[in-house]
């Protein structure tokens with residue numbers, strides 16, 4: 050199998066989709082400079098640098114999408130999405146509905162986020178839940194190179210606006226990517242590690258922390274199942290509930306802060322629909338309610354780590370917890 | 374107005390530019406050596422920072438952005454505390470929570486530094502509004518790039534400042550680059566001052582690599598603000614000689630353009646103009662190097678913040 054960095058896997062997905070469909074185009078600040086190979090193959094009409102102006106980048110994508118193009122926009126770092134919120138939330142998310150279904154918005158907005166580069170709070174903000182909370186949008190945040198490729202292809206083909214979050218600390222990490230056409234459907238979670246005793250549910254790079262936690266737990270004889278949500282909207286309720294019913298114990302892990310995060314939704318779904326199967330409370334391991342710090346030790350303390358996850362999961366097996 | 378600049382003042386500006394250059398070169402070298410995270414250096418743009426900041430009074434306020442080391446050092450920031458911030462140390466100006474990208478130093482009047490490009494333009498309006506409500510005679514200097522001028526907030530800020538008569542010295546550091554995109558690709562004209570003229574604001578575009586010219590133009594702009602109560606727009610036409618941030622191989626940069634600007638180095642030019650002897654020039658460089666080495670060592674030796682800092686400063 051080919052070994053690709055996440056960044057190259059995304060490049061491959063873009064190239065394949067642009068070859069397949071002449072309506073696909075891409076623009077953003079530095080897109081033509083940084084994706085030179087796409088510029089060479091597809092030309093300056095379809096691969097464009099833009100002025101430094103997120104509002105008009107997103108607005109142009111929304112307008113072009115409604116009129117038959119399939120734009121992919123690179124918004125650089127997730128906090129810059131705030132400058133395009135009106136275009137994404139009020140226009141892309143709502144104009145289909147409020148026009149009675151006259152328009153659709155097949156566009157993808159890519160943005161990097163996550164700890165690991167000590168870039169601080171104005172470049173790193175896990176704000177994916179904001180978009181989950183906005184009707185009309187889909188949200189994706191993969192954890193492996195193969196999924197970055199397969200989900201980007203699906204996102205480009207989807208007829209709805211998709212927010213596509215890239216963990217910056219994974220961008221240059223190598224991973225196996227299947228040769229040939231590789232599609233991962235939106236809205237489908239995957240089991241990264243099968244287990245019977247407790248379910249660790251996550252997305253993005255904290256999936257790795259969950260896998261490491263599962264190894265720590267296995268040493269104690271606790272067999273954890275690790276679920277990678279990959280898509281946050283649509284959310285794969287089926288995968289969540291099947292595992293929760295099997296293990297009866299659920300820990301949701303994400304780097305975004307706790308209150309009203311995706312973990313809250315997962316916990317609520319489990320409480321509403323798998324209550325009788327639960328043998329312990331659903332726990333959430335998240336970052337604290339603070340902007341992401343730059344300082345390395347603070348950034349590390351901010352980020353959910355394997356040992357904390359393992360400890361939390363193990364705590365669900367104490368007698369007290371079983372009673373609770 | 375044609376302010377004369379005496380030799381002593383020019384030498385002070387030369388020293389300030391040398392300190393900035395040495396600071397930035399060390400930061401870049403330490404990044405390359407794997408000892409520091411990347412920063413956005415202001416190499417080649419020292420004259421813009423030093424010329425403007427030297428023309429301000431200490432009670433004037435400054436807003437800056439991701440490329441702030443020049444503005445901060447020209448204002449008198451301690452390079453040891455700047456490096457400490459870059460390294461995420463507790464003694465950094467923002468306790469290590471900022472890193473290099475958004476260093477505010479309120480005690481020096483450098484306020485609300487944001488790395489959200491264009492934010493400085495929005496915020497400057499409010500800062501200047503507060504100063505004028507409080508009947509202060511201080512002005513607000515707002516540094517931003519040619520890229521920031523592409524954001525909607527640029528026009529929103531200029532328009533509000535013009536109609537509300539806000540005492541803002543807009544300083545557009547037109548360094549020809551917006552990260553990995555040449556300015557030429559983003560706007561149909563060369564001079565951003567043209568946009569300000571349409572907002573009814575007085576402007577000047579100055580050779581941003583001539584520190585004395587920048588100083589004089591800033592003084593004239595400040596005098597205009599004080600005399601009329603209106604904002605003023607100063608464009609310093611310059612060049613980003615290094616990459617957007619470290620590391621950056623600049624493979625996308627036109628070699629001839631870069632070479633041409635290198636011959637117009639602001640430090641070399643002033644040094645030649647002042648006709649310093651080789652030994653005088655060397656002595657200045659040695660002094661800057663000694664200060665920077667000492668600052669770096671202090672920062673490296675400084676402790677990281679306690680983990681309890683993680684959850685502090687979120688709410689007042």
Ligand SMILES: Cc1ncc(C[n+]2csc(CCOP(=O)(O)OP(=O)(O)O)c2C)c(N)n1
Nearest residue numbers: 129440488489490518519520521550551552
């Ligand atoms: C709103 C926003 N968009 C994009 C970025 C990423 N970014 C940081 S600096 C920069 C270029 C800024 O260009 P300019 O304003 O000319 O300032 P310069 O870097 O040249 O000093 C970009 C695109 C950002 N920090 N904020």
Ligand SMILES: [Mg+2]
Nearest residue numbers: 518519548550
């Ligand atoms: Mg610029």
